[in-house]
Amino acid sequence: xxNEAVSSVVVTHRFDAAPERVFDAFLDVAIARRFLFATAxxxxxxxxxxPRVGGRYTFTDRRPDMGDVLHTGEYLEIDxxxxxxxTFGVPQFAPGYxxxxxxxxxxxxxxxxxxxxxxxxxxxxxxNRDGWTRILTGLLPAYEDVQAAGWL
Amino acid sequence: xxxxGPLDDVLTALADPTRRAILARLAASDARVTDVxxxxxxxxxxxxxxxxILERADLVxxxxxxxxxxxxxxxxxxxxxxxxxxxxRALWAWRLDELDKILKEPAx
Numbered sequence: 001x002x003n004e005a006v007s008s009v010v011v012t013h014r015f016d017a018a019p020e021r022v023f024d025a026f027l028d029v030a031i032a033r034r035f036l037f038a039t040a041x042x043x044x045x046x047x048x049x050x051p052r053v054g055g056r057y058t059f060t061d062r063r064p065d066m067g068d069v070l071h072t073g074e075y076l077e078i079d080x081x082x083x084x085x086x087t088f089g090v091p092q093f094a095p096g097y098x099x100x101x102x103x104x105x106x107x108x109x110x111x112x113x114x115x116x117x118x119x120x121x122x123x124x125x126x127x128n129r130d131g132w133t134r135i136l137t138g139l140l141p142a143y144e145d146v147q148a149a150g151w152l
Numbered sequence: 153x154x155x156x157g158p159l160d161d162v163l164t165a166l167a168d169p170t171r172r173a174i175l176a177r178l179a180a181s182d183a184r185v186t187d188v189x190x191x192x193x194x195x196x197x198x199x200x201x202x203x204x205i206l207e208r209a210d211l212v213x214x215x216x217x218x219x220x221x222x223x224x225x226x227x228x229x230x231x232x233x234x235x236x237x238x239x240x241r242a243l244w245a246w247r248l249d250e251l252d253k254i255l256k257e258p259a260x
Contacts (some may be wrong), residue, residue, distance in 0.1 A: 009237060009240045009241045009244060010241075011241055011244040011245045011248060013245070013248035013249070013251075013252065015251075015252055015255060016255075016256070017255040021255060022251070022255065025251055025254070025255065031251075031254060034250065034254055035247045035248075035250035035251045035254060036247060036251075037247075038247060038250060039243070040246065113248065115244055115248065117240065117244060
């Protein structure tokens with residue numbers, strides 16, 4: 001099945017800032033730690049970024065309800081200021097990685113950013129068939145099957 | 153908001169095309185186990201295993217009707233799974249809003 005599009009989470013946002021400034025915010029640890037894997041109630045207690053293809057990042061968000069939550073992944077593409085792709089996993093919650101793609105295009109004085117969080121490329125699949133990515137791939141098609149069957 | 157909700161059983165259940173087909177069948181109407189199994193080329197035993205996984209996720213409920221086991225779709229966990237994706241979307245949107253605020257701060 002070709003499920004990629006429907007299993008993705010896609011969010012767009014327009015910024016008044018130039019593409020370069022928005023792009024750099026994702027790789028500048030002082031800025032990134034304030035938003036990238038932040039949660040409303042959490043406190044980012046540690047963040048490290050190795051901003052090169054093949055480099056990794058770790059962000060640890062301290063949450064009142066579940067303690068310290070590690071977010072980690074690897075940079076797959078760094079094409080300033082257009083495109084940034086990295087894997088993203090939270091080992092505490094699920095094995096495997098999803099992929100986050102940031103696309104930025106100029107829009108007047110500012111830019112429009114599209115963030116897509118979808119499943120892992122084959123190169124990063126670890127053979128664990130119960131991995132999160134495989135699971136997510138199956139999610140929305142089933143929902144659509146049910147809708148197509150006229151239940152909803 | 154969390155990155156992952158406690159929905160592993162549901163998502164595991166939905167990850168398999170045979171199980172999705174079973175759900176689609178039950179979306180049309182309640183059915184006996186043998187009726188559900190009929191269109192599949194795999195064994196009844198194998199279909200039963202899939203049904204048990206769906207029951208564990210509470211996507212399918214079973215009741216006895218005379219000597220037959222009737223299966224019914226329980227859609228509530230699908231809504232939960234869909235909600236989970238909505239939460240992910242909201243979380244990323246919130247993060248981009250935060251970035252927007254940071255970029256609008258006066259340069260120090």
